[in-house]
Amino acid sequence: MTVTFDDDPSSSPSTTADPAQSLFARAARGERTSRPPVWFMRQAGRSLPEYRRLREGVPMLESCTRPDMVTEITLQPVRRYGVDAAIFYSDIVVPLRAVGVDVDVKPGVGPVVAHPIRTGADLDQLRPLEPDDVPYIDEAVRALVGELGPIPLIGFAGAPFTLASYLVEGGPSKHHEATKALMHSHPDVWHELLSRVAAISAAFLDVQVRAGASAVQLFDSWAGALSAADYAKFVLPHSATVLDSVLDVPRIHFGVGTSEFLPLMASAGADVVGVDWRLPLDEAALRVPGKPLQGNLDPAILGADRPVVEREVDRILAEGRRAPAHIFNLGHGVLPGTDPDVLARVVEQVQAVGASEAAGPPGSA
Numbered sequence: 101m102t103v104t105f106d107d108d109p110s111s112s113p114s115t116t117a118d119p120a121q122s123l124f125a126r127a128a129r130g131e132r133t134s135r136p137p138v139w140f141m142r143q144a145g146r147s148l149p150e151y152r153r154l155r156e157g158v159p160m161l162e163s164c165t166r167p168d169m170v171t172e173i174t175l176q177p178v179r180r181y182g183v184d185a186a187i188f189y190s191d192i193v194v195p196l197r198a199v200g201v202d203v204d205v206k207p208g209v210g211p212v213v214a215h216p217i218r219t220g221a222d223l224d225q226l227r228p229l230e231p232d233d234v235p236y237i238d239e240a241v242r243a244l245v246g247e248l249g250p251i252p253l254i255g256f257a258g259a260p261f262t263l264a265s266y267l268v269e270g271g272p273s274k275h276h277e278a279t280k281a282l283m284h285s286h287p288d289v290w291h292e293l294l295s296r297v298a299a300i301s302a303a304f305l306d307v308q309v310r311a312g313a314s315a316v317q318l319f320d321s322w323a324g325a326l327s328a329a330d331y332a333k334f335v336l337p338h339s340a341t342v343l344d345s346v347l348d349v350p351r352i353h354f355g356v357g358t359s360e361f362l363p364l365m366a367s368a369g370a371d372v373v374g375v376d377w378r379l380p381l382d383e384a385a386l387r388v389p390g391k392p393l394q395g396n397l398d399p400a401i402l403g404a405d406r407p408v409v410e411r412e413v414d415r416i417l418a419e420g421r422r423a424p425a426h427i428f429n430l431g432h433g434v435l436p437g438t439d440p441d442v443l444a445r446v447v448e449q450v451q452a453v454g455a456s457e458a459a460g461p462p463g464s465a
């Protein structure tokens with residue numbers, strides 16, 4: 101089986117056959133590259149008609165256990181956009197389900213947990229994850245690494261806080277009140293919960309890295325609900341456990357609404373700090389000096405008029421130059437209603453940077 105790409109993969113995403121030497125991997129290691137590599141969180145998924153067609157009649161979490169589907173869905177945005185990295189198609193709750201947690205992903209809602217964890221006894225739902233629990237992950241990553249050739253595959257896991265929030269609340273939550281109540285009223289149960297979830301996420305990443313993923317991203321999507329002090333005390337040590345466990349590949353640590361404690365996110369053991377759209381990258385570069393940054397186009401702005409999107413991309417490219425290295429991305433995931441052609445134009449605009457610089461000094465920087 102071979103994949104055909106709309107764009108020549110040897111010219112756009114990388115110039116070498118080794119994904120560890122790709123533009124993305126070099127930027128993730130902190131090298132200044134001729135242009136920022138570009139990929140998008142949630143680049144696979146409902147914004148793509150080819151995804152919706154393939155997923156018809158197959159529940160989300162079932163699709164994640166079918167290596168043929170995982171491979172195809174992961175490759176779809178790579179083919180369509182010529183992005184510089186693929187992100188593994190799965191979900192943060194896949195390893196929870198694999199250890200027996202009764203969790204499902206409800207369309208339009210998100211993860212829903214049948215028996216929320218509120219007491220020490222509820223922790224019995226969380227046993228360690230063994231590689232044999234997720235043979236389909238190993239198989240899909242290996243297939244993808246073969247198909248992708250020089251293009252790096254990013255593996256991922258949910259960070260302990262974000263996963264714990266779903267487990268404690270029983271589903272998506274605006275205010276995370278049950279989570280915060282548990283954290284503060286029963287810190288012993290909280291820390292045991294986060295240790296168990298951290299071990300599960302670490303094991304999930306380990307399967308992906310051993311199967312050939314070139315980098316990993318830890319998603320702490322809801323950490324922005326916390327104060328810096330609570331993050332430092334109740335969450336950071338557990339996220340650090342996950343990041344410290346990763347063998348020899350760059351680690352991206354991403355949160356939403358975490359600008360106020362970006363240095364803590366960096367200190368948890370990230371090689372690259374993901375930044376949402378609230379904080380300009382030049383300001384982020386001052387907050388986490390020396391760290392490569394990833395981000396940070398507001399996904400909602402992709403719906404604005406074309407000149408607005410172009411101006412925003414230029415602004416982010418310029419601000420990203422203040423970091424030692426910049427990986428262009430959105431500030432959070434692609435929204436389901438996003439027009440794929442808009443994303444295609446963003447990729448073109450970012451990938452044109454190197455070309456115009458090679459031809460002469462940039463006019464707009």
Ligand SMILES: Cc1c2[nH]c(c1CCC(=O)O)Cc1[nH]c(c(CCC(=O)O)c1C)Cc1[nH]c(c(CCC(=O)O)c1C)Cc1[nH]c(c(C)c1CCC(=O)O)C2
Pocket residue numbers: 140141142143144145146155160187188189190191192193205206207208209210211256262319321432433
């Ligand atoms: C919080 C979170 C989840 N899952 C994830 C996060 C962290 C990233 C973030 O903050 O966006 C991570 C995730 N989920 C998915 C990916 C795939 C890779 C990619 O980024 O392209 C990744 C990296 C596929 C998915 N995960 C999900 C979909 C949509 C499923 C569908 O087709 O209905 C996809 C493609 C489902 C899901 N799973 C989750 C949510 C909130 C949802 C959306 C629910 C909805 O609005 O329908 C939990």
